[in-house]
Amino acid sequence: MSAFDHNALDDVIHGRARLGIMAYLSTADAADFVSLRDALALSDGNLSTHVAKLEDAGYVRTKKSFAGKKPQTTVVLTEAGRRAYTAYLDQLKRLLQRG
Amino acid sequence: MSAFDHNALDDVIHGRARLGIMAYLSTADAADFVSLRDALALSDGNLSTHVAKLEDAGYVRTKKSFAGKKPQTTVVLTEAGRRAYTAYLDQLKRLLQRG
DNA sequence: ACAAAGTACTTTGTAATACAAAGTATATGG
């Protein structure tokens, strides 16, 4: 593996918005849709699609429930997600320090 | 500025391939086209467009010359590029450490 | 009670981006 293996950077995580989501979840473990949207200043539609992509990759799960009478989506980091995020961070460090 | 200001991440630098180029140049200062292409395992076309984008942003300059009889493009990090890269790194740290 | 406005999302259309295949120009080797 080369010192500049930027190709090893997980694209699913590297995306600007998704990196924000993963960083948030890495310390919070779970967050509801609205908190994420506000913390990251993403539009509803944008957050929705990014969460879907992370979910497709198996990095997060979503739980649907109700907060009072309003629907609530909670985004939870999975074990695979945590591992992938850690691996991403390692790879990034390696890249930025030139291997 | 929020703790999760992923929006502050410079997109021109954040792109996977361009991050590789900037990381490479940050320690090498200058590199020729072929070295970059090989080190980063990018296709010719791909590297060409990414370098053009960095050049448009004023982060690198290209110098055309000849190595023997072959044309040679050298990519050089500009002052603005170095500043932008440093700022990017700072912002990234902030994001990954949650502010 | 009814309409208007708000909340919490998802789906969809469009604009930007990434990438590689094809193209250009020149050089070298048989």
Added chain:
DNA sequence: CCATATACTTTGTATTACAAAGTACTTTGT
């Protein structure tokens, strides 16, 4: 010379990002 190679750039296509519009409610005002 003709084929192959090098050093790129341009162009076509596929993926991605984003926000506007849509759905399904709930709350608020009158």
